[in-house]
Amino acid sequence: MGAAHVKRSLDSATPFTQPLQDWIIEHAWGTTWQDDSVLPRKYRSLITIGFLIAQKSPNELKGHIRGAINNGASVVEIREVLMHSLPYCGAPATQEAFRAAIEVLNDMDIDINK
Known part of the structure; x- marks a missing residue:
């Protein structure tokens, strides 16, 4: 972070x-x-995003999306974690996560429409 x-x-x-x-x-x-010897920070960030989606924790999710970008995750990788959460966490949680991601990525001036 x-x-x-x-x-x-x-x-x-x-x-x-x-x-x-x-x-x-x-x-x-x-x-x-x-300890980055097994799971580099990028992957820890992506895993944490999944956990926070499941917990419906949008404020913490926003911080960890920012952290994931800073740890080398791409927008496409973050989107894939969000999509992967859909059958496991449900549509409301995933939709909330997408709204959080859009807000953070826009705040970071990252083009999400590539």
């Missing part, structure tokens, strides 16, 4: 949310993402 995202997360943490933020940094962004 990048150093800028981590900094924003730390800067926006409150005394109430700081324990949660510390855990996320250490575990979700730390150890989980550090």
Whole structure:
């Protein structure tokens, strides 16, 4: 997700949310993402997108779509994960994921109509 995202997360943490933020940094962004020997970050990003579609977590999905692009995933690969989620997660979850992806990719000035 990048150093800028981590900094924003730390800067926006409150005394109430700081324990949660510390855990996320250490575990979700730390150890989980550090070993590229079997699954490179690009693939971890694509897998995470699938998990977030299933959880119907559009805000987190947006961040991980951005992260997937930064980790080398293509728009076509991201679209394929979204399509692959359709029979497993259902049309509403997949449609929501497409809306999130369109928003993020447009914000990143990435042409999705190629």
